[in-house]
Amino acid sequence: MNTTVYLCDDDLDSIFTAVYDAWASRKGHNHVRLQMNRTATMELFCDYITVVPNAAKAESVSRSIRRKISTKAWHMVYRAAMSPEDSRADDIYRFLIGGFYYGACVVDMLAEPAVRRLQELNRNIANETHYHKEFLRFDATAEGILFARIRPKGNILTMLTPHFADRLSGENFLILDVGRRLAAVHPAGQDWYLASLSREQAESFLSQKPDEYRDLWKTFYDTIAIEERKNPLLQRNNMPLWYREFMTEFL
């Protein structure tokens, strides 16, 4: 029997709809596979179905995970869906097979390869989020709005922004995911929200003039290092180069 491949998009709705369709097709778990749309390389002996995102189907999958497995499992699945791995949709599907069978205890069953894989995606995305808590830099505009640019591998904005919303509750700030053109907007004293920006809007933010504290920070950054202990390898281990694109000290 041919394998049926369900092609889905990056967003959560699309992945959950694909899970719904693949499950409901009743072809058997070994005969279906989920794949991200943009990475699909066609294979022989496969039928390809492009998934049409459907909010009702996605909601029903989401609800089943929370009810039949656990909220913790739902959070794990959510974080995995935000990861940059191409295999994430299929990883989630495989995890859910075990999840619906074993129930809430599945999250601790590290001996299962599917569970371990999902934990791995979770750990990676959590690490990336933490790195961005460290290395994200705001620039203050003349109007006092804080503006940060990041280019994360995973879609971490929803996990990153609560940290800053708690910390800078009285500030107007905006974090722009440059690659996805997605922005987290936080008006002072209010709840934050996500906004998708057009190319022109994103570019208008990119052409800000430098902040006056930039030089002060660079001065501090340069003087705080001890010349006799210089160790670029250790520095790169702790702060990989790809995080440095928008960091004030390297601008």
Next chain:
Amino acid sequence: MLIQKDLTLQQKLEILSDAAKYDVACTSSGVDRGGQSGTMGNTASCGICHSFAADGRCISLLKILMTNACIHDCRYCLNRISNDTVRTYFTPEEICTLTMEFYRRNYIEGLFLSSGILHSANETMERMYQTLWLLREVYGFWGYIHVKAIPGADPALIEYVGHLADRMSINLELPTVDGLKSLAPAKSRKRILTPMRLIQKGIQENHHLISDKMAAPTSVSSGSKAVSLNDTALPDIRKFPDGLPDRAEDRKILLPGFSDRQNYGGSSRFVPAGQSTQMIIGATPETDHQILSVTEALYRQFDLKRVFFSAYTALNDDSRLPAPGTPPPLLREHRLYQADWLLRYYGFSANELLSEERPHFNLLLDPKCDWALRHLEKFPLEVGRADYAALLRIPGIGVRSARRILKARRYGTLNFDMLKKFGVVLKRAGYFITCEGKTCRTIRLDEDFLTGELIADDRKKRFQLEDPHGRYRQLSFFDDFNLGGQPEQEDIFKSFSGQI
């Protein structure tokens, strides 16, 4: 001493951060505190590093001196009175502005405030208190503050500062009394340990006080009133003519607002992230054994959160110190930190790791491997049966992997593949364990053989510390080393003198 006043903020920052950079502790860990409306900041108990300087050390806090003017002449210190350097100071407002603006931009996690001694210990501590009060109460800073307690300052002052800070530290400077006497004549061990004890007691009392109050729900009134940000009047400590008041009764006058805001049953928390200290390594001829014994005593008797080691960077020209240009003993510092971890998390004691007869660490091996090699009678251990304490003592097994082993072996048997997935470093652990009665490779439990194998494993890390500038490296086939170029004048001389 001439203090420069007409410097720009940038020049001051350069001077005062340069003077503070030899202080080691730059951690922002130990306390979890959520954000609050009307203030800026929160803290995370895991700590957040915000950058890494060119020396690879983390930058978490804005590490500055309040002033680099100092009345002491400690020989190892760059800010000693006999050094001819530019002296300056930050005003409290400048420190507050810098902290707030850096924090907003996510450059830092908080403030690390230290200082040279200006006129007297009390005056310095008083200024630090005013700065912190201004930062917490007027500027509404809610992030992390690490502050140095000045030895010799009034105990009451230290207590007030402790209610504004998250972590306090007092530098032990040198591990032995003799070292301190010869290099820092103005400081004495007693003057350093007294405030350390004071802070320890303060933390303990405060802990009981708060847990008592939290246990009695009726006594807490939830009506916390916010401090008006316009109220910029600093608490004037000098209004008490007979010096500072006894700490219990007048705390409320001196700490306006803070106890209201940190509403732990009406009391503010005292140094919630604990205290730490640091020692200079390599300036005096102490042995590793002495240093580690002192460290252990500090953890056991003073409840310190951390003891930091600072490899001495020889900059002062002084007959009692290593000559300027001596490279800092980085590998020794690394071994001491490894041993420090063994003391804190692995249940080792200083006397197990080192002794009078073996006072120094083996620079070629990490302290745990070194210990294991001297105790081969305890190995190999069966991971399926060994208890937690024994597992922790196996080289290549850490706290996390030991816990995973305990969990996993409840449900089934272990094998080496699983151990690897649990994070056990089989390169080291493989020589010391059996799994289901089998070893993972053919091993001889012989000290010489194992030493050779383990040294080879640690080589890369060691090399990186010994040669951080990358002077020596592997030749590559495709690099152009300009071997075919014309010999220069210098090369001709070298070939004459037999260097090439």
